[in-house]
Amino acid sequence: MSGNRHLLALAALATVLxxxxxxxxxxxxxxxxxxxxxxxxxxxxxxxxxxxxxSAFQLCVIGRDPFGRMIEQAAASESxxxxxxxxxxxxxxxxxxxxxxxxxxxxxxxxxxxxLLALRxxxxxxxxxxxxxxxxxxxxxxxxxxxxxxxxxEAEASERGLSISSRLLALAAxxxxxx
Amino acid sequence: MRLLSRLPERWGNAPxxxxxxxxxxLLAGIGIILQNEAAxxxxxxxxxxxxxxxxxxxxxxxxxxxxxxxxxxxxxxVQVNPQVRSVGVYGRDGKLVAGYGRGGVDPPPRxxxxxxxxxxxxxxxxxxxxxxxxxxxxxxxxxxxxxxxxLSRYLVIGLLTLMAVLVVAVLGLAQAVLRRANRQLEERAExxxxxxxxxxxxxGERNKAEDQLRQAHKMxxxxxxxxxxxxxxxxxxxxxxxxxxxxxxxxxxxxxxxxFAEAVVQASSKAAALTGQLLAFARRQPLxxxxxxVNALIEGMTDLLDRTLGERIAISTDLTEGACMVEADRAQxxxxxxxIAVNARDAMPDGGTLAIVTAAHDDQExxxxxxxxxxxxxxxxxxxxxxxxxxxFFTTKMTGKGTGLGLSQVYGFAxxxxxxxxxxxxxGMGTTVTVLLPCSGATYEAxxxxxxxRPMPGRPGCILLVEDNDEVGEFAEHLLVELGHRVRRVRSGxxxxxxxxxEPFDAVFTDVVMPGMSGLELASRLAALKPDLPIILTTGYxxxxxxxxxxxxxxxxxxxxxxxxxxxxxxxLRPGSGAAK
Numbered sequence: 027m028s029g030n031r032h033l034l035a036l037a038a039l040a041t042v043l044x045x046x047x048x049x050x051x052x053x054x055x056x057x058x059x060x061x062x063x064x065x066x067x068x069x070x071x072x073x074x075x076x077x078x079x080x081s082a083f084q085l086c087v088i089g090r091d092p093f094g095r096m097i098e099q100a101a102a103s104e105s106x107x108x109x110x111x112x113x114x115x116x117x118x119x120x121x122x123x124x125x126x127x128x129x130x131x132x133x134x135x136x137x138x139x140x141x142l143l144a145l146r147x148x149x150x151x152x153x154x155x156x157x158x159x160x161x162x163x164x165x166x167x168x169x170x171x172x173x174x175x176x177x178x179x180e181a182e183a184s185e186r187g188l189s190i191s192s193r194l195l196a197l198a199a200x201x202x203x204x205x
Numbered sequence: 206m207r208l209l210s211r212l213p214e215r216w217g218n219a220p221x222x223x224x225x226x227x228x229x230x231l232l233a234g235i236g237i238i239l240q241n242e243a244a245x246x247x248x249x250x251x252x253x254x255x256x257x258x259x260x261x262x263x264x265x266x267x268x269x270x271x272x273x274x275x276x277x278x279x280x281x282x283v284q285v286n287p288q289v290r291s292v293g294v295y296g297r298d299g300k301l302v303a304g305y306g307r308g309g310v311d312p313p314p315r316x317x318x319x320x321x322x323x324x325x326x327x328x329x330x331x332x333x334x335x336x337x338x339x340x341x342x343x344x345x346x347x348x349x350x351x352x353x354x355x356l357s358r359y360l361v362i363g364l365l366t367l368m369a370v371l372v373v374a375v376l377g378l379a380q381a382v383l384r385r386a387n388r389q390l391e392e393r394a395e396x397x398x399x400x401x402x403x404x405x406x407x408x409g410e411r412n413k414a415e416d417q418l419r420q421a422h423k424m425x426x427x428x429x430x431x432x433x434x435x436x437x438x439x440x441x442x443x444x445x446x447x448x449x450x451x452x453x454x455x456x457x458x459x460x461x462x463x464x465f466a467e468a469v470v471q472a473s474s475k476a477a478a479l480t481g482q483l484l485a486f487a488r489r490q491p492l493x494x495x496x497x498x499v500n501a502l503i504e505g506m507t508d509l510l511d512r513t514l515g516e517r518i519a520i521s522t523d524l525t526e527g528a529c530m531v532e533a534d535r536a537q538x539x540x541x542x543x544x545i546a547v548n549a550r551d552a553m554p555d556g557g558t559l560a561i562v563t564a565a566h567d568d569q570e571x572x573x574x575x576x577x578x579x580x581x582x583x584x585x586x587x588x589x590x591x592x593x594x595x596x597x598f599f600t601t602k603m604t605g606k607g608t609g610l611g612l613s614q615v616y617g618f619a620x621x622x623x624x625x626x627x628x629x630x631x632x633g634m635g636t637t638v639t640v641l642l643p644c645s646g647a648t649y650e651a652x653x654x655x656x657x658x659r660p661m662p663g664r665p666g667c668i669l670l671v672e673d674n675d676e677v678g679e680f681a682e683h684l685l686v687e688l689g690h691r692v693r694r695v696r697s698g699x700x701x702x703x704x705x706x707x708e709p710f711d712a713v714f715t716d717v718v719m720p721g722m723s724g725l726e727l728a729s730r731l732a733a734l735k736p737d738l739p740i741i742l743t744t745g746y747x748x749x750x751x752x753x754x755x756x757x758x759x760x761x762x763x764x765x766x767x768x769x770x771x772x773x774x775x776x777x778l779r780p781g782s783g784a785a786k
Contacts, residue, residue, distance in 0.1 A: 057271075064269055067336055106336050173274075193266035197275050 057174040058155065058167055059096035063104040063111040065151060065165060066127055068194035072187040075149045077126065082110040086125035089132045089141055091115055092155070119144030127151045128163075135159025149187045164188070168199060175199035223377035227370050234366035238359045249327050249349050256283060257331040257345040264294050265333050268302060268341040276303035283345070290326045293344040294333075302341070316342050426596075433598030433609060437479055444472040477764045482610040483597070484746055485537060485617040493760075494532045494622070496645055499575055500524040503561055506539060510546050510559075517556030518549075524563045528575050529644035537618045538642075544611035545579045545638045551602060552583030552636060566641055573644040574624065580637040586630040594628055615640065665689040666711030666778045671701045671727065673719040677763075681714070681770070688771050698722025702730055710738060712777050717744035717760075725749055728758060739777035 052060075066083045077083055085101060087093070101111040116122055119141055128150045132138035138154060138161040145152055152163030164186075166177045177200045183190050184204040195201050260283050267275035276294045283292050284305045293312030294303040304312040310326075319328035326346040333341035448465040451457065457465075503522060510520055549559050559581055566576040586594065586601075593599045595616040600609035612628075615638070619626045623643045630636040668690045672678035678694055685692045693708070695701045699722055701715065713731060717724035725747075728740045742755055745763035761773050 061270060067269070068266065105338065191266070193263075196263075197266050197270055197272050 054169070054174060055092055056096055059093040060100045061167075061174070061176075062093075062097060062127065062129055062153060063101040065153065065194070066104070066111060067106050068191035069127075069151050069183075070189040070191075071126060072149050075126070075187075077109060080109075082112040083126045084114055084124050085111050086114045086116050086122055086128040086150075088116045088119065088122060088125075088128050088130050088145070089137065090158075092131065093129075122150060123148050125150045127153065129153045129155075130163055131155060131158045135161055146186070151183065151188055164190075170199055178202070180204050223373055226373050230366055230370050230373070234362055237362055241359070242355070245355070246327070246349065249347065250329065253327045253345055253347040254329045254331065256286070256289070256347070257329045257343050260292065260294070260345065261331045261333045261343040264303070264343065265335050265340070268294065268296055268333050269335050271296075273302050279303070280305050286347075288347045288350065289345060290348045291344075291346045293342075295342045295344065297340050299342075310346070312344060312346075316344065319344060319346075429596070429598055434479075434483070437608060438476060441472040441476045441479075445469050445476075448472070473764065479608065479610070480745070481762075482540075482608065482614045485540075485614040485621075493534050493536075495535055496530050496532055497535055497538060498528075499531055499538075499563055499577055499642070500528055502535070502538065503542070503563070503577075506542060509543075513543065514546060514550045514559060518553055519558045520561065521558060522561045524561075525565060528563050528565060529573060531575055531622075531642040532645035533622045533642055534618070537614075537622075541615040541618050541640060542577075542579070544615055545640075548611055548638075549579065549581035549583060549636070552581050552585070557582035557635075568641070568643075571623065571643055574641045575644060576639050576641050578637055578639040580635060582635045585632040585634050585636055587632055591628060591630055595626070612638070664778055665691070666774075667691045667693070667709070668774065669701055669705060669710040669713045669715075670694040671696075671698060671713065671715035671719070671724065673697060673716060677716075684767055684770055685714070685774070687767075688774065690774065698724065698727035698730075701727055702734070705731060705734065705738070712774060713738060713740045714761075714774070715740065715742060717742050717747040717750060723749065725756065728756070741773050741777060 063083075063085055066085070083106065085097070087097065091097075098113050101113050104111045114125070116125075122128060122145055125148070128145060130138055130141045130145065130152050131154065132141050135158065138159050142152055142154070142161060142163055151165065153165045154161060154163035154167070156166055156168040162177065162179060164179045164183045166179070168175055168177060176198055178190060178195055178198040179202045180190055180195065181202050181204040260279055263279040263282070264276045267273070267279065280292050280294060280303045283289055284307070289305075290308065291306040291310050291312045292304060293301055293316070295316035296302045299316040301312060301314045301316075306312055316330075319330050326348050328344065328346040330342055330344045332339045333343060445468075448468040451465045452462060452469075503524060507520060507522070514520065546559060553559075559579065562576075562578045562580070564576045564578070566574045568574050590601060594612050596609075597613040598609035612626075616626050619640050619642065625641045627639045627641070628636065629639075665688075668685055670678065670681055670685065670692050672681060672694065673696050675696075678696070682692050682694050693704060693710070695704060698715070698719060701713070702722070705713070713728075715724040715727055722730075724742050724744070728742065731738055731740060741759050741761060742750070743761040743763060743765065744750060750760060759773055759776070761769060
């Protein structure tokens with residue numbers, strides 16, 4: 027019973043958080059932070075890389091972290107097939123093998139490119155921000171008409187063994203389709 | 206044929222079958238419509254729900270990422286359906302993210318549970334779920350198909366049913382009408398057959414009755430005829446027999462003998478005239494037609510008529526100039542005229558006028574004719590007398606005054622000559638008898654070569670006499686011998702033919718009516734054998750001659766007098782005369 031009440035409280039909090047962007051003008055970072063854990067819902071990983079039952083998806087923030095606590099708040103409300111989303115911060119690509127999603131941002135655009143290159147060894151959905159530089163991960167945030175949108179590099183994701191839901195692809199500002 | 210005849214039986218229950226079929230079809234049509242209508246709304250709800258679910262799945266990601274633009278695009282895809290009245294996509298907080306409304310019905314800005322409304326649009330609310338979590342709601346309101354369109358769809362079904370019903374009804378009606386017509390036709394045909402049979406029976410009965418009536422008339426006429434003949438002949442025979450008996454007495458004074466002989470001759474000639482008139486009435490008279498100018502004939506007869514009619518009767522004639530010629534027997538025509546005149550005289554015992562008029566008459570059937578009308582100013586005839594005027598032996602005169610054969614002769618002569626007789630009479634005013642005779646195309650030749658004076662006595666010759674009647678034969682033989690001729694008498698044509706082959710004769714005098722070879726046949730055989738041998742025919746009456754004539758040979762009618770026989774023989778024996786002309 028007490029567990030249930032706890033869950034209810036969590037759900038209420040999540041509702042408040044999710045409604046937040048619609049109620050007040052959110053900052054760009056807040057929107058991006060809210061988006062990040064949600065991508066997990068629309069991505070399929072190779073069976074070997076799936077989180078074991080009961081364990082959470084690993085959302086890694088590699089390099090610079092522009093979100094801070096915002097991302098923890100967003101991840102807390104996310105529940106995908108009963109799994110939560112856990113946020114980890116990594117200074118480099120080392121230790122990124124366990125990550126499912128990775129927001130990648132180096133100190134400089136070239137640094138971002140290097141990080142992305144290092145992550146290519148793992149089935150990790152890489153996310154980059156257009157404000158940080160032209161280097162693109164599988165999902166690349168951009169701003170269209172003052173709204174946060176993203177490009178999707180389906181070809182790259184496919185090469186890493188990831189599948190991206192068509193529903194997400196439908197929301198993309200642009201898609202580099204797999205061949 | 207068998208199939209056709211069985212058809213009506215099969216369709217015997219047609220009216221019931223038709224009504225049943227029509228009722229079934231109508232029920233089926235109504236059933237289909239009702240079921241359709243009941244299932245329709247349910248179907249529509251399902252369709253709307255499915256559409257809402259599709260939209261819900263489509264906008265899930267958009268809602269998840271708060272992408273109102275993407276949600277609007279999904280809504281736009283739905284609004285293509287014209288039946289969708291309004292669409293609302295609501296976020297987690299119940300606020301409208303994307304919406305669309307048609308016809309002034311916009312989706313409410315905040316999500317509310319749709320109220321079930323059986324009449325209004327069909328509204329379906331479907332939650333938008335992401336991983337089992339509700340992140341929003343899609344509300345889709347669709348207009349049910351307009352009633353008019355549904356009705357028009359049902360109308361098609363109704364029309365089809367109606368048409369089928371009509372076809373069945375028309376077929377049934379046609380069948381019924383046909384059957385009735387057939388039945389009426391059969392009835393009429395039967396009635397017709399019955400009527401026909403009845404008519405046949407009636408006609409048969411009538412024919413029988415007519416035959417009986419005709420037979421009765423015939424017997425009556427025959428009785429009258431034979432009675433009349435017997436009466437007249439008995440009178441004449443009384444005179445002849447009595448006179449002959451007296452002649453047989455010996456020691457009779459010369460003067461008495463001559464008087465009795467004269468009586469015999471006169472009675473005989475009266476009897477001959479009687480038979481002549483009988484034959485004329487029966488139209489069996491051997492006619493010797495010649496071309497006659499009727500006007501000239503009448504003029505030639507005025508003296509005779511004057512004498513016959515007496516002084517108290519005046520005769521007036523009005524003869525049409527240029528009246529046509531007729532072809533008739535002169536003696537018969539004269540006789541007819543005389544008979545009419547005598548009747549007129551008897552009708553005017555106190556004197557009067559006899560008018561003889563000729564006029565051209567154009568008959569529609571028989572062509573141009575001449576009308577010879579004889580009118581008197583006498584007592585006239587009543588209708589009954591008029592109707593019987595032409596009957597033989599019918600007379601209004603005192604017994605012994607008339608034979609009753611006068612007008613009969615006129616009638617017989619006119620008919621036989623291709624003409625007609627008409628009689629008109631008014632009691633107290635007089636009578637008009639009109640004889641119509643057909644005009645002849647032949648031209649009249651005046652008797653220029655009429656012989657003057659007595660004919661030359663002929664030379665004696667050898668005569669072959671053929672006569673099957675012994676009395677007549679003996680009499681003729683005596684007569685010919687008395688006239689100075691040599692005579693060979695035979696009793697048949699065959700004998701005559703054989704004799705003529707072996708012996709030479711100057712002339713043949715033959716009877717016409719004989720058993721075996723007839724006189725006419727003998728004449729033609731002899732003509733083939735000896736073309737130059739003259740032949741004279743004689744007969745009291747011959748059917749053959751009356752019908753087809755004597756072939757141009759001279760015919761001596763019985764009873765003949767010695768002078769006529771002598772003249773006929775002299776004629777053919779006279780040198781230079783044509784043999785058988």
